[in-house]
Amino acid sequence: MNDTSIIALYWKRDERAVKETDKKYGKLCYRLADNILKRREDAEECVNDTYQRVWDSIPDDRPDHFTAYICQIVKRLAISRYRHDTASKRRYDAYLPYDELAEVVSGKDDPEDAHIIAEMSDAISDWLMTESKRSRIMFVRRYWYYDTAEQIADMLHISPATVWSTLSRMRKRLKEYLQKEGYDI
Amino acid sequence: MTVEMFDNTVNGIRPELIEEAADIRPTTDRTRYAKYAAVAAVLAIGIIGWALWPHNDAPISTAPHTPAAVSEPRIETTVSVPEETTTAPTTVSETEEISYLIPQPPQSSSNEILFSSDEVTVEICPPAAVPMICESIMEAQTREEFRQGIAAVADTVVKDVTEVRIVYGPKESPYTTYKTLYTVQILECYGNIPETDTIVVAVPDSSYEDMDDIPNFKVGDEALFFLRDTAALEKDPMDLKSYSGYYVMSPADIGVVKNDTVTVDSIISASPDEQVYANQSKVDLTFDDFRSKANDLLNK
Structure with missing residues (x-):
């Protein structure tokens, strides 16, 4: 399914939207989250949070670049979670080269x-x-x-x-x- | 600026760039195994090719080579080969032995640049490896430099060629494509010059880096093809990208003259292996053709 159709499902509040998003972008989102969090459970949870966030934001959003849109959300959530989890001992962001x-x-x-x-x-x-x-x-x-x-x-x-x-x-x-x-x- | 701040700036790049990079899929196990199988095949046949190649004192065959004929005499007709073609290079190097195995153009012409210049180096590798190393292409930093490198050394003129077949590998599995390439390379290693006017050109599978550079040919189009740099293969035999070494480009793309082209007569999509082998004896691509044209271009 193409991005326009997926976004249309979100706008219709059709729950298939999440399923289609996962089908198309699940692996990409997981990998991005895992690159930052380095823990399977955390990464999976982050991806699920991302779907919730996308569900909450579309509508009103109608992103022109859905891939980038969803990746930005994953990345933001993953970094936020990483920083929260490592706040007391973190001296630097381990995922950064x-x-x-x-x-x-x-x-x-x-x-x-x-x-x-x-x-x-x-x-x-x-x-x-x-x-x-x-x-x-x-x-x-x-x-x-x-x-x-x-x-x-x-x-x-x-x-x-x-x-x-x-x-x-x-x-x-x-x-x-x-x-x-x-x-x- | 700190690394974290720089990371923020990279984070803000345009969404088109993020999407472009997202659209790359990891290698599947299937393609991975196909890669290994293709490499093994190339190496094995290359070694056999090396062993069977006629040495110094043997005439050079111009007969088409088929796998069944490997152990049989391959001489149907012979051509007169200048003495220089089997003369070892004056500079002793690791490639010396190979220079006996592969016909080389005469080195007597004062203007000829055979294997090196300030800008370009063309070397002969063992048959098991890919034959050409073009430093200028390998070292290209920009697309323009890459094209200039190509234009300098790599457009191949094959006279009297009237047909080009473009063989596309299936997108999901590059195996067929690689096998096609392997077929072409082995024939090159044997130095066969079949009595034919057909070229089988393998086009990299669509996951290849610069697919945008490959025009969509149709029957009747003029095309030229060339060898791309393949030096990485020597460093990493598993680097199968190196095998995607045959590009087909429109003449306008690298600015070569019209009569350096061939005409596309047929296009084969996702050719099955049998078809590739069926075409084996029709491949016409030799080192001499390549070197001859490279020298012409370098001396312009």
Whole structure:
């Protein structure tokens, strides 16, 4: 079933909407949640919460990009849960690839940065569009979905070494691009 | 900026990009096993090919090769081969032995760039591996560089070819596609030049990275095909993406001249294995063709 039809079911308050959503996006949602939470039970619960959240928000929402819409909800819920569960002992977000991203950013906490995040997201999107489709997918799967190199390699039928080298080159190019665009990161 | 903040910026990328990346499915067990089977087949046949290849003192066969004829004399007609074709390269390297096995073009022409230049390196690998390594393609950082690399070394001219068959593998299982590729590669390794005007071209299955680059051909279209970089195979024999090495592109796509093209006469969808084997003797694609054209282009 296509996204438009699924959304139509939500608007009709037809419970098949949830079933169809699970059928189409269940695995994707689970994987994203699991990449963050690293626990099967938590990930499953997070996916169920996501369906509830989608049910509550459509209507009134009518998302143009349903996949991104649902993934954003999963991700937000999973991160929120992760931070709640690890609040007392967390020093850093374990799902984030710090070592890799440290190559791109300075690490300094500048309050001004918060204001430029939205703008920079657009810049990163623009830059991604200049990359090849395969590289783009690798980047997004690694840094948006938090997939491991092995998972990405498996999906794209390539070796993990290829994923690592491609991502490494992309990080360098991204840094250069952002600096060229005037971002002091 | 901190890593967490940067993560927030990545989180805000456009939904189209998130959706594009979501639309990739993990390898199924079936395709995984198919990959292993195809690799095993390629390696096994490659080794047999290597063992059966006529050495230094043997004439080079131009007869079509079929699996049944492997253990029989393969000489139907012979061609005159310049002495240089079986002369070992002056630089001793790991590929020296292979240079005896695979016919090479004459090295006497002063303008010819045979296997390397500042920009491009073309090497011969053992028959079990994929034959060409094109550094410029492998190192391409952008799509444009990739295309330039392709244009520099890889469009293949096969004279008198009047038919191209495009074999599509089924989407869910790339096995047929890989098998087709394997068939083509083995014939290359044997260096056969069949008396035929047909090329079987394997197109990567639709999960392949740059499917967008593959135009939808129809009968009557002009097309050209070329070998893509396959260096990764040497590093990781399980990296079957390397086998998806045959691209078919429209001439306009990489800007080559019109008479470098062939015409699509028929298109075979999801060809069963038997059909692939039936086409085996019709494959016409050789190292010499490739190298000859690559040298022409490099010397322009």
